[in-house]
Amino acid sequence: MTGVDRRTLIARGAAAVGGAAVAVGLPGAAFADPAPAAGAAAAPAAAAPRGGVTIRPDDPRYPLLTTGNNQRFVARPDYVRMIRSAADAEQALSEAVQAGKRVSVRSGGHCFADFTCNPEIEVILDLSEMTGVDYDPRFRAFTVDPGCRLLNVYEALYKGWGVTIPGGICYSVGAGGHIAGGGYGLLSRAHGLVADHLYAVQVVVVDERGKVRTVVATREANDPNRDLWWAHTGGGGGNFGIVTKYWFRSPDATGTDPGQQLIAPPSEVLVSAVDIPWDQLTQASFARLLQNFGAWHEKNSAPDSPYRHLSSLFNVSSKAHGSLGMFTQVDATVPGAGQLLDDYLTAITAGTGVTPQALTRPTGELPAMPQLAAPQRLPWLQATRLVGTNNPVITNPTSRGGHKSAYMRRNFTDQQVATLYRHLSDPGFTNPDTMLVLFSFGGQVNAVAQDATANAQRGSVFKMCFQTFWADESQDDFYLGWLRDLYEDFFVSTGGVPRPGADTQGCYINYPDRDMDDPRYNRSGVPWSTLYYQDNYPRLQQVKRRWDPSDHFRHSLSVKLP
Structure with missing residues (x-):
């Protein structure tokens, strides 16, 4: 797998901070993706249309993107939307909700069941192109996008700052589902679950009127959205909204040095x-x-x-x-x-x-x-x-x-x-x-x-x-x-x-x-x-009622409305 060098990560981090310094505000506020850094090359318009690339049944990529790592599970959606940002996710989800279409969400495609790919799904929202890993000094926390494969996360965090998360061994598992379900690996006996180091989560949600918005929820005791953070520390993927970013900072972290905000693996x-x-x-x-x-x-x-x-x-x-x-x-x-x-x-x-x-x-x-x-x-x-x-x-x-x-x-x-x-x-x-x-x-x-x-x-x-x-x-x-x-x-x-x-x-x-x-x-x-x-299930149901009251995000083992 390809690593990411420290210089690239620092540049990305600086760009993210510069573009989004005003966007987050207080914990739990609506979050907009950072604007491109000055001088950054613009992506070709054809490669990244607003809302993401749409792949329909006549596209040669369609068969690849309508199943995951387990070939038992296949979907036949109207289309697959490739998501590259929270703004893409908002627009794609709004379009699907307005059209009354059943959606599912995918990051790495390693789900052992039919949560993403099944005959009822009409739109797959694919986040596998969201692969950034950065440091956010506003939260003193590391950001991980949901499409990152685990080995890329380890490479980026360790090469850039000498830190890691205690995640699983399979290199190609997507961070999105791994984290939301708790996540564990060979370092967990020494450092706990991946979710034990989760500081915040950015989620695109739908209210009871069908309005789509993006929310950041942290583990801070005074965060009014803290319940949404809690639900993503083991409550499973595909239950509450579309996760478009995770932040990691260990509970006992102190100071402002990035290298002290997350666990260090053994040398x-x-x-x-x-x-x-x-x-x-x-x-x-x-x-x-x-x-x-x-x-x-x-x-x-x-x-x-x-x-x-x-x-x-x-x-x-x-x-x-x-x-x-x-x-x-x-x-x-x-x-x-x-x-x-x-x-x-x-x-x-x-x-x-x-x-x-x-x-x-x-x-x-x-x-x-x-x-x-x-x-x-x-x-x-x-x-x-x-x-x-x-x-x-x-x-x-x-x-x-x-x-x-x-x-x-x-x-x-x-x-x-x-x-x-x-x-x-x-x-x-x-x-x-x-x-x-x-x-x-x-x-x-x-x-x-x-x-x-x-x-x-x-x-x-x-x-x-x-x-x-x-x-x-x-x-x-x-x-x-x-x-x-x-x-x-x-x-x-x-x-x-x-x-x-x-x-x-x-x-x-x-x-x-x-x-x-x-x-x-x-x-x-x-x-x-x-x-x-x-x-913990009754509490998860209350989170579901607050953040997905119309049950837009559901699958064969999803959290049910109370």
């Missing part, structure tokens, strides 16, 4: 990538391996744990793949980092009899990393590029996929690991691109109160994503059925879903799954809204 990280062949595993050793992972995270995920600086991603792939892969990263600058990593790797394999090997081929989110069979120290950004840019399974734009999630507060039960072994080792199941992904969680994520942000899951120790990928539409029923059977069997004691309680804490809205709203698959008696938002 170096110690990284390990290992492969555990299926032919070394029996049912007993498989169970021990997974329960070692669960037990370690149960023990070492308190907010003040010395292991909060360590995070791991464990791909428990199907036997058809041939092996399980695990990537682990620890802040190399903390005392005893090498020992922390050694102790972790030892704990995960204890009593299993397995001998980890080099990770010589891709698995799920992980690329082949044979050079990391023995742990290595790498600059943080280099390690981020390594693990994030070459993950062909999860980022394959031609595949179809199914995904289900869960937050775990306790270790696996014997029944759960037996279920995983039975399904994943089934000799009749031959898809290698199938896995249960286990993500380290907890740490500083759990230092935040459940109602402080819209993201309510603040008591879990690891997170799971059940997923499989395939190529042909004719195979949809088979693979979705297989995935449903696995998930329902895994959570059989709680009605087929991770019902919030002592052992599990519901689902992650950035891994949305329509089955959670289907009584055929969710037999828990707990509504989908509680699985994703728990006790």
Whole structure:
């Protein structure tokens, strides 16, 4: 991915500040995009008409822009509008509202469900061309446009100012949806969720009379629009309006130095990538391996744990793949980092009899990393590029996929690991691109109160994503059925879903799954809204009533009007 040099970013920042110094005013005031800096080259009129480029069914770009990364979901809208500014978004949304057209919003196109692309959508508002990253001294905060891909955000923030956000590893995920759903990654155990560092959000909204306007909402206690900021700290995308800009400043930031306003990543990280062949595993050793992972995270995920600086991603792939892969990263600058990593790797394999090997081929989110069979120290950004840019399974734009999630507060039960072994080792199941992904969680994520942000899951120790990928539409029923059977069997004691309680804490809205709203698959008696938002859902409904009273922004799992 292409980086952005510091000189370019500073120039952009100066232009933005110069053009918009009067536009923001008090927190929560209407916000106009900054005017171009003096001397800036004007964009060709044909390339950027007012309101953005319109792409209709006869345009060769139309098929590309009416689906996302998951080819299961396709729309047939009247047109796609490419948005480049808040002013574009205002005009495009006004036109759609006046025409009575159903709209959806897209940034990166990685949504796991049909939120953006489905047959009911008449207009797609595509923000993927909004890719700026700057520093705004008025708010002492960094701005990130919704169309930015995550790796570009990391590159720009780190090269420009030595800071970052604790976001995900997949390089091509769009910032727009990632942030609104909470956002997490390998630095979250040490620094919390992405949303925990969100200072403000710029949103284009529609009132009850159909009037469109642009609003800025901050986390300041006296901001009359603060509820709109809160809703975007885990309330999910496509619910309240069109996000056209985010501002980031960590809650404990002080002074005016930009480099002190957001977290600094480790200068170096110690990284390990290992492969555990299926032919070394029996049912007993498989169970021990997974329960070692669960037990370690149960023990070492308190907010003040010395292991909060360590995070791991464990791909428990199907036997058809041939092996399980695990990537682990620890802040190399903390005392005893090498020992922390050694102790972790030892704990995960204890009593299993397995001998980890080099990770010589891709698995799920992980690329082949044979050079990391023995742990290595790498600059943080280099390690981020390594693990994030070459993950062909999860980022394959031609595949179809199914995904289900869960937050775990306790270790696996014997029944759960037996279920995983039975399904994943089934000799009749031959898809290698199938896995249960286990993500380290907890740490500083759990230092935040459940109602402080819209993201309510603040008591879990690891997170799971059940997923499989395939190529042909004719195979949809088979693979979705297989995935449903696995998930329902895994959570059989709680009605087929991770019902919030002592052992599990519901689902992650950035891994949305329509089955959670289907009584055929969710037999828990707990509504989908509680699985994703728990006790925060009624407050989200009040935000919805205030900012989208006519329900213009809706999808299959959108926040409903109260």
